Amino acid sequence: MTMHLNEVDAGKLEQLQGKVINDVAGSLGLLMAYIGDKLDLYSALLEISPASSRELADSTGMDERYLREWLSANAAAGYVNYDAASGKFSLSPEQAVIFASEGHPACMQGFFQAVMSVYIDEPKLTEVFRSGQGLPWREHSPCLFCGTERFFRPMYAMNLIDVWLPALDGVREKLEAGARVADIGCGHGSSTILMAKAFPNSTFHGFDFHEPSIEHARERARAAGVASNTIFEVVTAKEYPGKNYDLVTIFDALHDMGDPVGAASHVASTLADGGTLMLVEPFAGDSLEENLHPLGQIYYSFSTMVCVPASKSQKVGLGLGAQAGQKRLTEVLNAAGFGQVRRAATTPTNLVLEAKI
Ligand SMILES: C[S@@+](CC[C@H](N)C(=O)[O-])C[C@H]1O[C@@H](n2cnc3c(N)ncnc32)[C@H](O)[C@@H]1O
Structure with a gap:
């Protein structure tokens, strides 16, 4: 089908232009x-709000001219x-949460870093795209590893101990009494450390x-005082x-693996009788059309640039993607020997799934 410029609807063009300009503004x-x-x-x-660019320069030792331009861009963006x-420039409490509150679930700086x-x-x-090859996790800019941890950690801190683990059948009681747990694809260990702190037995x-x-x-575990009940090891899933x-947990990592069925089969072979796999994956509907919204755009974009290349760099190279959805994830878990998935x-x-054999 050939497209002629005289078929362009001026109103629709203007609407799309407006959206894209917002996107450009957002990216900057x-x-x-x-x-x-x-x-x-x-x-x-x-700390010194409200402040002029001169006052911010005096308190930080940075160049005043750059700060003035940076503050102006931030003011135009509504960030200050x-x-x-x-x-003078200042931060509202809400702006302070988003831009200057490390560890707050709504702080976005880790997200920006990723x-x-x-x-x-x-x-x-x-x-x-040209070669069809993968790009291993290790070959990304280190910004990705820190950004991922900074962004996910507050979410885990808010949900893991108080909501997700209690939602699993009988798991919390086992953890309190003293259980063996494996956290696969643990990254910087934020989930592992949270659990180790909450369940010292x-x-x-x-x-x-x-x-x-x-x-x-390992460093994080030492600093958090949980070195005695955590063991970290470099090994594949x-x-x-x-x-x-x-209990075996996998946080936002199964879809990054080349062979999610093989990894989940290995999990199945390492579980105790009655053991549980807790799979945490990005939230998604089961079809593309259900995921066509800003969050879906974010996930598909990261998936294009991080998750699919990571998977394709490994054996099998399934490329499950970060928006697989519950139905597809259940198929993967069923194929790995998990008969009960909910x-x-x-x-x-x-999306938090509980899987049992
Ligand atoms: C998006 S990160 C998530 C890290 C961590 N679970 C979290 O939630 O912060 C995915 C992790 O999976 C790990 N990973 C990917 N494929 C793996 C494999 N086949 N075996 C072990 N780890 C793997 C990566 O090294 C990375 O740390």
Whole structure:
């Protein structure tokens, strides 16, 4: 079908232009926010708010001219407030939560960091479209590993101990009494450490094939005072050691694996009788049309740039994608030997499945 420019509907064009301009503004706002985070500018502004660019420069030692332009961009974005009468900038409580409250579930800085990582990695990602090759997790900008942890950790802190684990049949009681747990694809170990803190009678094994992440997890566990009931090891999901785990968890990692069926089969072979697999995956409907909204756009975009390339870089290279949905995930788990799969909990961004053999 050929398209003629005279078929363009002016009203629809204007509407789409407006949307895309907003997107361009957002992409630049995100970069401003990322720079502000790296230089600690939002926290500095919060401390002396309201402040002029000169006052912010004096308190941070940064260049006043750059700060003035950065503050102006932020004010235009609605990320900071500007008072024309005094020429001063400030942060509202809500702006402070989004831009300057590390660890708050609504703080977006980790999210921005993860987005920046894929901008940095763009040349490699464009190339894999041509070659059809994968891009291993380890070959991404380190921004991705830190951003992922910073973004996910507060979500886990809010839900894991108080909502998700109690939603599993009989698991909380086992953890309180003393259970063996494996956390597969644990990354920086934020989920492993939260569980280890909450259930000191249980032992937690964090497994991931990315060595720098495991080193980070070990440091984090020491700092959190849970080194005695956590063990972190560099190993793939299909080869991790040990048997008789009462609980195996996989947080936002199954779809990144090359062989999710093989990994889940290995999980099945390491569970104790009556053991449980808790699978946490990005929330998604079962069809593309159910996922056509901003959150779906975010997930499909990360999936294009991180999850599918990670999976294609491994053996089998299934490329499940970050928007697989419950039906497809259940098929994967059934194929791996899990006969009982049910939805245990959801958040707007997470789907939590309980699987038993
Ligand atoms: C999106 S990150 C999630 C990390 C962590 N679970 C979290 O929620 O913060 C995916 C993790 O899966 C790990 N991973 C991917 N494929 C793996 C495999 N085949 N075996 C072990 N780890 C794997 C990556 O190294 C990465 O740490």
